[in-house]
Each structure stands twice: as structure tokens, then as C-alpha cells.
Amino acid sequence: MIEALTLVLASSVRLALPLAFAACGEYIAERSGTINISIEAMMLGGAFSAVFGASITGSAATGLICGVLAGLLVGFVHANFSHRLTVNTYVVGLTLNLLVLGLTSFLLDLVVLRPSQVAVFAVPLLSDLPVIGPALFAQRWPAYLLWPLLPAIWYAMYRTRWGLQMRASGENPSAVDASGIDVNRRRREGLLLCGLLSGLGGAYLAVGEVGMFNQNMTSGRGYVVIAAVIFGAWTLRGAMAGCLVFGAADAMRLALPALGVQLNPQLLVASPYILALLAMVLFARSNRSPSALGKPFARGLP
């Protein structure tokens, strides 16, 4: 039983990690007022570029950087189209998803990718802890980037002037604008950061977990991330918890048949979205979502 628990926990964390990086990005974007649908494109682009970069240079770490840059590029396009030009953000998001899915599938047929994977780094002593040891302290090394990342994002969002402006852009953009701050610029920055982190998430999925790229490899993980941020009621802590829960649901889908437990696999796949909807129903009354979430900002009377 303990062994099974250790195994399921380890694979939950492993499946949650790519989501967690991307969720950090989506959290920032949504707090500044954008429901970023193109996160799927960012992750997929990151995953492809990571394996592509690793195949060319032969180093998985370089691949990771390529993945981050690809996510950043998608974020740049999205940011400028929806928050500099005034194209509807969902049009841009959907189009980018279509574009990146098409482009990566297209390129996959053209280039030869070689499997490559970053190394596992087991923290001495700690990784020998029972149950939680393998889950938390025996991951591939980029996973540990999450530890400094989380407090850094929290600090940036809650203890800096910039973070206050970001959050205010999501809550009351008119007030932000009136105090002389460029709302759309803050939102663009949110999307760029989201691209960077989601690219990292996708790259981690590709060169961290799987070691290879398959067609449509993220297969909706971006939307799971959106669900996680909603499930977490737009707090960083909650979003991480959401990622862990959804990672666990994914792990169970794979592990339960082996353990001899019957649970409907479709229900488990759908569970992130059902849980996110339920969470929304509970939170909607208490107004936890950023007030201006998903509303484009243009100066003038509302």
C-alpha cells in the first residue's frame, strides 16, 4: 500500500510539474486581466522547440532555453495583437492555438528529432525519505526551478510597485490608467511572462518528462492549466494546489487499472474541468475573480 502510494504520489507530482510552470504564467496573465487561451500554443511551441533545439545542439539544457524562447515568441505575438492592436483576445488565442498546432505538426514531418532528456537530480538524503522523498526530491533538475520561482512571483506580485500595477490592471484598469500607468503595457508584460513560463512548462514536459516530441503532445494541458488557475480562485497557492490535484487525477487514470480499481477514465480526464466549474460556482458569489478579467481596456467611458 505504501509502495503504491509512493508511486502514485511521485507520478502525480511528475505530471503536475509542467502544469505548475505554466500555471505560474497563466496566474500572472489572468491577474493582469487576460484570460490567456493561447497558453496551449505556448506550451506546445515550447515542447517542440525544446526537442528541436536539443536535437540540433545535442544538449537538453539548450533545448529547454529554446522552449522558453518559443513560448515567449507566442506570448509576444498574442500580447501585441490583443493589447497593442485591439484584436479580440480570444480570436488571437484560438488562432495561435491553430497556428502552433499546425506548425509543429507540419515541421514534425520535415525535421528529424532525436530523443533527449535532462538528467535526474536526486537531492541527497532527502530523496530517501519515505513516501514524499521520490515525489519531491528525485525529479529532473529543471523541476527544482519551481522552488525559487514561486516565492519570486509572489514577491513580485504582492510586494512590488509593478505587481500592484499588474493586479490593479486586472481589477480596475480605468483607475490604473487615470494614475498614469499604461494598462495595456502591463497586460502585455503579463502575457510575455506567461509565454516564458508556459514555454518552460512545455519544454519541461518534452525534454524533462517524455524526452521526445509527439504530434499535439500537450493535448489540452494548456486548458487544464486555465482550469487550475480558476480552481485556485486566482491565488498562486490555489493554482499550485489545482495543478497537483489535476496531476493526481491524471496519475490515477494511468495507475488505477494497474491497482485493480475500476474508475471511469473519462470521468478522470474530465475532472479538472468539472472541478474548476464547481469551484467557479462556489467562488463566483464571493467575487474572487479579477473584476476586469477578459475585458479589453480602451481609454474612455466604459
Add this chain to the structure above:
Amino acid sequence: MSDTTVLAEERIAAPRGRASSRIRSWLSGYPTLLTYLISISVALGISALLVMMTGTSPWTAVVALYEGSLSTPASVGLALDKAAPLLIVAAGTVIAARAGLFNIGQEGQLTVGATVACAVAIFVPGPGPLVLVLSLLGGALAGAAWAGIAAVLFYKTGVPIVIGTLLLVFIAVQVLFFAVTQPWLLQEAGPEGDVMPPQSELLRTEVWLPHIGEYPGLNFTSGVLIALALAVIVAVLLRHSVWGFKMTMLGMNKLAARRAGINAAVLGGTALLWSGAFAGLGGAVMLVGGNHRLQPGISENSGWDGLLVALVAKENPVFAIPVALFFGVLRAGGGFLASTGVPRYLVDVVTAVLVLAVAFPPAFRILRRTWQARAAARALAQSGKGAAA
């Protein structure tokens, strides 16, 4: 606002001399056309570059796309068939968008619509044509119900429609998958002990949507006619009916609509239901008009693409007709593309870059206005400073 601004700009420009002012006003009328030209060329250039990467000449790809979609009457029919569900979905999207509601869950509503349409077609006994109609209605009702969940969540508890409809998409996909993996539901029955694929049985031919035309000539399913009729009806109703007027009013100014005695929850809710019904019908048409059996990938992203059609068409149902046709042509041509050695995914890339290219110019026009205004303000501030000194 835009017309008056242009007039004002012209009046300011006028004193500089007659000939130059005429050129100026001519230029200020056309930069949008020019940006369209440039941005579409860039999009096509990117696509051509991708084709060249495969070692095929772009012209070969263009010819293949043309042969797959427009060269023969039969391939025109194929393009029409591909365009029909997109147009139906788009027409529905327009209704919700007119009421100021952003439904982005068409993919889910379409999926559920196809699933229920399949269930009706398989389980309801009776004469073929009747079952066919019931199946289409069932699809539409299911789509409406799926959108209705989001509507109830929005008006009862305040879950944003974008989020509600989006999350329901992925639940819908699993509902379909569940239905086609359960032998007691829709999974096709096979010999005892065989592992059957996750799909329904083939529908009996009486419940297929009738075909118009014979194979070598122009032929397409009657879904095309349904789609055209719906687009026109929606256009007429939105433009000329009281219902359409109320809907537009609600979309343009919620407060004014409320003052005028419009119940936002009822009217907006109905708009969302209609939009879901159209998407569900689109799924039903895809099932009884094309696939004739329910499979997990049946939607082929038609929900997402239909939404894109509506948005590219600027939420105008009549303009959605050519846009849907264009998407249909690309989709139909994509099947032919693979034979030239160019992966068919090129079609998705071309569609996406073209959508961005078409979205760019009008947005750029607005941005340019902002820049001009800012420059004018700066000039004014500087001249003010000069006067003070």
C-alpha cells in the same frame, strides 16, 4: 465617431493647398487597403516559405489546393460540405455575439449535438425521414442544453460565460468518448469477445441527410442548404425584427436595454441557447451528412473554426457565408495537399496566418489614429511651451 474624425482631419489638412490636400485625403482613405495588401502578402509569403521548406514549389501546393477544392464539380461539392457546419456554427455565434455574450464553447456544443443526434438516429424507431428530422432536432436541443448550463451558471451564480462555455468543451469531449466506449450506449456491437474500436455503428442509410446531385457532377449534402437558409434567416431577423433589435440593443448597451424594459437574463439566455442550438445542429449535420458514424474526432475542430469564421466575418451572418466557404475550400484542398509531399497541416497554418493577416489592418488603423492623436498632442504641448517662453 470615425467619420467625424476623418472629416476633422481633412479640414485641418485642407489649408495646405488644394492639390496636396486632395492627395492627402485620397491616401488617408486607402491606407487600410494598402495594409490589407501588405499583411495578406506577408501571410502568403510565410506559407510559401513553409512549402519551400518541404522542397516543393509553392505553386504546386496552390495547384493541389485548387484541385482538391475547386477544379471539378465534385470537389466544389466537397468544399461546400466542409463549409456547411462552419457556417451553421458561425450563424449561431453571431446571435450570441449580437447580444453581447461571448460564447466560445461551440466545439463542446457541437460535440454533444453530434452525440445526441447519433443516439436519436440509432435508438428511435420509425420511418427514415422522420427520424432524420428528430435526430437533427435532438442535436440542436442538446447543443442548446449544453450552452444552457453555461447560461444558468452565468445568470444564477455569475460564472463568466467565457469560462463556463470554455470548460464545458472539454467535458463534452469526454461525454462523447464515454458514449462510444460503452457497449450499452453507442459503441458498435461486434462478435462476442472482440475488442471494438471506440465508435458507433454506421447509421442506416434512411437517416442520412439526402444528397443533392450525382457523383461526377456537382453534389453536396442538403446540410449546405440548411446552413445557407439559417445564415440568411439570422441576418434578416437580426436586422429587421423586433427580437433582433432588442438583441442588438442588449449587446450595445446593457443599461439602456434595461431601461427600455428588456430582461437581460431572459433575452441573453435565449441568445446563448440559440447559439448552442446552432452549434449542436452543426454537429448533427456533420454526423448525418458526412461521417454517418460517431467517432471521437468527428468535430475536426469545426466548433473552433466556426467561431473563428464568425469573428473574422465581424459577426455579420451574410459576410460569414464567403468566409465559411473560404475555410471550406482550404479544408477540402488540404486532403489533396498530402499527395504533393506537403504535410496537410499546412492548411491549418495558412488558415491561422490569414486570420491574423485579416485581423491586422482594421486594428492597425485604430492604433494609427492613437499614434496620430498622441503626436498632435505632443506638437500642441511643444508649441504651447514655445509660446510661453
